[in-house]
Amino acid sequence: MVDHPDKYDYSRAKVPGPLTLEMEAKKLEKKRAQKAQRKQREQAQREERQRLEKEEEEKQLFAALSDREKRALAAERRLAEQMKNGSTALSNISRCWYCGESLLGRIPFHYLDFSFCSTACLQTHRRAQASHT
Numbered sequence: 001m002v003d004h005p006d007k008y009d010y011s012r013a014k015v016p017g018p019l020t021l022e023m024e025a026k027k028l029e030k031k032r033a034q035k036a037q038r039k040q041r042e043q044a045q046r047e048e049r050q051r052l053e054k055e056e057e058e059k060q061l062f063a064a065l066s067d068r069e070k071r072a073l074a075a076e077r078r079l080a081e082q083m084k085n086g087s088t089a090l091s092n093i094s095r096c097w098y099c100g101e102s103l104l105g106r107i108p109f110h111y112l113d114f115s116f117c118s119t120a121c122l123q124t125h126r127r128a129q130a131s132h133t
């Protein structure tokens with residue numbers, strides 16, 4: 001109709017009006033905007049669903065922890081907070097519980113929750129623990 005304004009009798013054919021390129025562009029633009037909006041909405045819903053799923057997962061995971069593990073988690077969190085606020089930043093917390101020697105790259109000696117650089121440190125610590133109780 002735009003390209004051949006006199007070729008056909010558009011009013012008799014009940015063609016509503018010339019569909020100009022501008023109108024077409026606008027229509028396309030509107031469609032694109034709606035599509036983007038829908039996508040955004042879907043994305044938000046997906047994120048919300050994932051958040052709920054994650055929360056549920058964490059809930060179950062936490063509930064399944066032993067009291068000792070829960071306490072350890074809480075202590076870890078407290079320590080992390082302290083590190084953030086304070087100036088003492090321990091970049092490596094994998095250390096001998098007795099002398100503080102780094103355990104990175106070593107095979108540490110364990111008893112209970114404790115790790116040590118040597119059997120000497122382990123035994124000294126264990127003796128100290130035993131005398132406490």
Ligand SMILES: [Zn+2]
Nearest residue numbers: 096099117121
């Ligand atoms: Zn040690």
